[in-house]
Amino acid sequence: MTFPIKISLHLILFFLLTRTVIIGADFQELMNRGDAAFTEGNFQQAVELYTQILNGGHTSAALEYNLGNACFKLDQVGQSILHLERAHKLSPRDEDIQFNLNYVKLYRQDQLDLPGRSALVEQFESLRRYFTLRELALAAIICWVLLVVSFVIFWHGRGKRYGNQAFYIFLTATTMFILVGGWSLDSYRLDSQKQIVVMETEVQIHSAPVETSKVLFILHEGMEGTVKSQADAWYEIKLADGKTGWVQADAVAQI
Amino acid sequence: MRTLALILFLAISACTTVVKAQQPEIIASCDVRNVYVGDTFTYKVEVIDASTTPTIHFPSTRNFSIVNGPMQSSRYSINNGVQSSTRGVSYVVVALEAGKLTIPPAQVIIKNKSYQSNAVSIEVLPQPGSTTGAQSAQSKSPTQKNNRPDQSSRTPQKASPELMVRAEPNVTHVVVGEPVTITYKLFTQVRVYNYGIDKLPDAVGFWAEEIEQKTQPQLKPEIVEGVNYQSAVLKEVVYYPTRSGELTIEPLRINFEVQTRKQRTNNFFNDPFFDDVFARTQKVLFTDAVKLRVDDVPKPTPANYTGAVGQFQLAARLDTNVVSVNDAVGFNLTLQGTGNFKTLNLPELKLPDDIDMFKPEKEEKINLVNAAYRGYKRMTYLLVPRKAGDIIIPPIELVYYDSQQKRYRTTKTVPIQLIIQPVSSDQPLVTSGYTRKEVALMNRDLRFIKLQSDPFVRIGGNILHKSWYWLVFVAGTIFIIGTVFYEQRENKIETNQALSRRLKAFRNAQQLIKLATKAGSDEKQVYFYLSQALVGYIGDSLNLPEKSLVTEALAEAVKMRTNNEKLVNELHALLIRLDRGRFAPGADESSTPDLIRHATHTIQQLSREIK
Missing domain, CATH: 2.60.40.740 (Immunoglobulin-like)
Structure with missing residues (x-):
């Protein structure tokens, strides 16, 4: 029964691994040199080496994490938060990343007064981000394959013993597929929300996407927000405490 | 004579009673x-x-x-x-x-x-020494010109302000730690709509605590220096002096919105019926600065003095005096009395190592009574003895400065005996995990970088944007639909004889022709296979019963399904030829390959015609 599923699993794994191995060979060397520079305390060089990999169009949680750490050592809080947030997004369950992100956030100038949330909501939110979109999408496809295979077996063996057994697997797989699929869509929605980090030491948030409009408030380096809309070179951002305003796009970086 | 005297007495007494009754x-x-x-x-x-x-x-x-x-x-x-x-x-x-x-x-x-x-x-x-400080707040702000009468002249005839505020301390001479309650009062002769206090005044050397006013300020009539006022307590603040000397609590600034009478004009329309004769005016008033003399507690201070000022009583109590090993027992330490409770900590409990002590529960109930804090603070410890034996909980002491008797005093608890009984051996001994200390965090820093990299991925790569991902779903769907259709068809064939035969007809015929080709040299065999193929094909295609598979009947059946006369005739001729060839070999002069080609052609033609 599980034979076809195993095959599909193996196929998917093989597919993914071969890809990453081919890419990884090119960048592992740069990464190792960056790590060595960091260990020696040569943070500027480490940042340059890490950035080369990023410029090559590739990334990894460890790379973003190391780069975030190096930026923090160079007192670039904004850059550091940006890269640590990216690392967190790539590997949401990594404790080191979470720890350093929280630690670096202590160094920003702005502190938001957030309303307290109940432990249940907090738990739910963290569970929601427990898996990456990639993991959820792969789980969904595995569920799908299981669903298809068990359906075929069930349909073929209707009225027979193995057919009935396959039906229960089919039901389970369907439930799982709906759950995991829904979760991946939610994760996709979360992922597609544009998040930004303030990159400049001090940036003015305007009431309209015009230079001459009223300045609503001022944000400092490292502050994060969600992009609500976009107009030319301006973002309408929303802070965690609900404040909204327009910021020039070149003053912020997208996570 | 005696009678006369009696009558006279009666008359006089009656008279006085009457007079008394009349006299109000x-x-x-x-x-x-x-x-x-x-x-x-x-x-x-x-x-x-x-x-x-x-x-x-x-x-x-x-x-x-x-x-x-x-x-x-x-x-x-x-x-x-x-x-x-x-x-x-x-x-x-x-x-x-x-x-x-x-x-x-x-x-x-x-x-x-x-x-x-x-x-x-x-x-x-005689008038005591000026309780409110001599420093006039008038110099501080020009806006409070009318805020209070001049302290130096107490002639009641003096014109008094309509509105003033005062800071009234309950005492002016205290020791460090002794609370001073200052009541900020409003005196007014006009209607006050509203008031606001921005912040408590600066009080260097004090620790201030505001007493919550339970209700809105209530106006009460009060006479100040011979002038009738409505007074109200706006705020009460308790100040704890934290150091000695001449300390000053700066004036409190209060904003008011008061009613003032408008200047009447001769405008006809300015009739009081239609216009408000009163206006609302904003006023800013300052109280006086309050000067307090704060003395140090007398030297030398006792060694274990922790700053308690007031009158206190310390008491300790155990839930039970007899307890088994590993059983919990509650220990209450209560400090009761009057004084600077808010800044006061209870003395710590020191016990032998054999007793585990859990973090105490704190409870306090402190009320402000007559400008002094009165109440109790209580700590309830949970003690778990780990060893059998008799233990005396030593007396606990608190040294405080008695602000009334002006001397240091000590209140202490009585020693309490705790008998710890051994536990029977079959009861497992619970080892305590609570005596261990947490790993002390010396410093905080970033965690170190990761030297093992996880696989690199393409930036911005999204699995949901990959075509192969969705192809899996499409393929799966097709697979499911395909299965359903295939199974349905299989089912149909199984249950339908005619259909089954028809579907198999061409394949069977082809196989027989193949056999005929293989049997190339053996003419008899070739005729036999070809005949079988042709007869079988027609029989299967038209679902004819076994017994009707004879040349004439076959030709008749085909004839009914098609109007191609030529084909029927050809078929008929071919069948006869094949029959003849089977039973009388050598009679037919045509070569076997030709015959096979001819038969194949006929079957193909038939398949087009009779389907």
Whole structure:
């Protein structure tokens, strides 16, 4: 029964691994040199080496994490938060990343007064981000394959013993597929929300996407927000405490 | 003679009773027993059961002066069916001299008859040292010109401001740690709509705590230096001096919105009916700065003095005096009394190592009573003895400075005995995990970088945007639909003989022709296979029964399905040829490959014609 599923699993794994191995060979060397520079305390060089990999169009949680750490050592809080947030997004369950992100956030100038949330909501939110979109999408496809295979077996063996057994697997797989699929869509929605980090030491948030409009408030380096809309070179951002305003796009970086 | 005397006595006594009944009861009283020089009080003369309003003359005296009055008042009440009325006059009076003074009887004229009230004695004390600081807040702000009367001149006739605020400390001389309550009061003669206090005044050397006002400020009539005011407590703040010396609490700034009368104009339309004659005006007032003398607690301070000032009593209690090993027992330590509870910590409990002590639960109930904190603080420890034996919990001490007796005192608990009984051996011994200390965090820093990289991925790569991902779903869907259709078809074939035969007809015929080709040299075999193929094909295609598979019947059946005469004739001829060839080999001169080609062609033609 599980034979076809195993095959599909193996196929998917093989597919993914071969890809990453081919890419990884090119960048592992740069990464190792960056790590060595960091260990020696040569943070500027480490940042340059890490950035080369990023410029090559590739990334990894460890790379973003190391780069975030190096930026923090160079007192670039904004850059550091940006890269640590990216690392967190790539590997949401990594404790080191979470720890350093929280630690670096202590160094920003702005502190938001957030309303307290109940432990249940907090738990739910963290569970929601427990898996990456990639993991959820792969789980969904595995569920799908299981669903298809068990359906075929069930349909073929209707009225027979193995057919009935396959039906229960089919039901389970369907439930799982709906759950995991829904979760991946939610994760996709979360992922597609544009998040930004303030990159400049001090940036003015305007009431309209015009230079001459009223300045609503001022944000400092490292502050994060969600992009609500976009107009030319301006973002309408929303802070965690609900404040909204327009910021020039070149003053912020997208996570 | 004796009778006469008796009659006379009776008559006189009757007479006096009558006179007494007619004489109204007149009572003069003061609202206070003692006042300071310059302070005002109310002097009241009341006539009980007076039918008309009496005329009352204030007694002439040089020691007192009327500030306000006379104010008429009358009360009428029915009590148990007996009606009584009281009419009176009250004056606001100021004492001008110190000493035990007497207000002479007042003259009361009722219906052209003159009566006298009683005399009232009152003790007038000399003015004590100025309690409110001499520093005038007037220099601080030009806006509070009218905020308070000049302290130096206490003549009641002086024009007083309509609105003023005062800071009134309950004491002015304290020791470090002893609370001082300052009451901020408003005195007003005008209507106050609103007020606001931005922040507590600066008080260097104090720890301030505001007392929550339970209700909105209530206005009460009060006379200040001979002037009638409505007063209200706006705020009460308790200040704890944290160091000694002459300390100053800066003036408190209060904003008011008050009613003021508008200037009347001669405008016809400015009729009071249509226009508000009153306006709202903003006013900013300052209280005086309050100066306090704060003394240090006397030196030398006892070694274990922790800053408690007041009167305290320490008590300790165990839930039970007999306990088994590993059983929990509660220990209460209660500090009760009056004093600076808020800044006070209970002494710590020190116990032998054999007893585990859990973090105590704290409980406190402290109320402000007469400008002093009164109540208790309690800590409940949970003790778990780990070893059998008798233990004496040592006395716990608290040294405090008694602010009334002006000396240090110590309150201590009595030693308490705790008997710990051994536990039976079959009960597992619980080892405590609570005595271990947490790993102390010395410093915080970033965690180190990751030297093992996880696989690199393409930036911005999203699995949901990959075509292969969705192809898996499409393929799966097709697979499912395909399965359903395939199974359905299989089902149909199984249940339908005719269809089954027809579907297999061509394949079977092809196989037989193949066999015929293989059997190339053996003519008899070739004829046999070809005949089988042709007959079988037609029989299967048209679902003919076995017995009708004879040349004539086959040709007839085909003829019914097609109007191609030529094909039927050809078929008929071919079948006869094949039959003949089978049973009489050598009779047919045509070669076997030709014959096979011919048969194949015929079957193909048939498949086109009869389907």
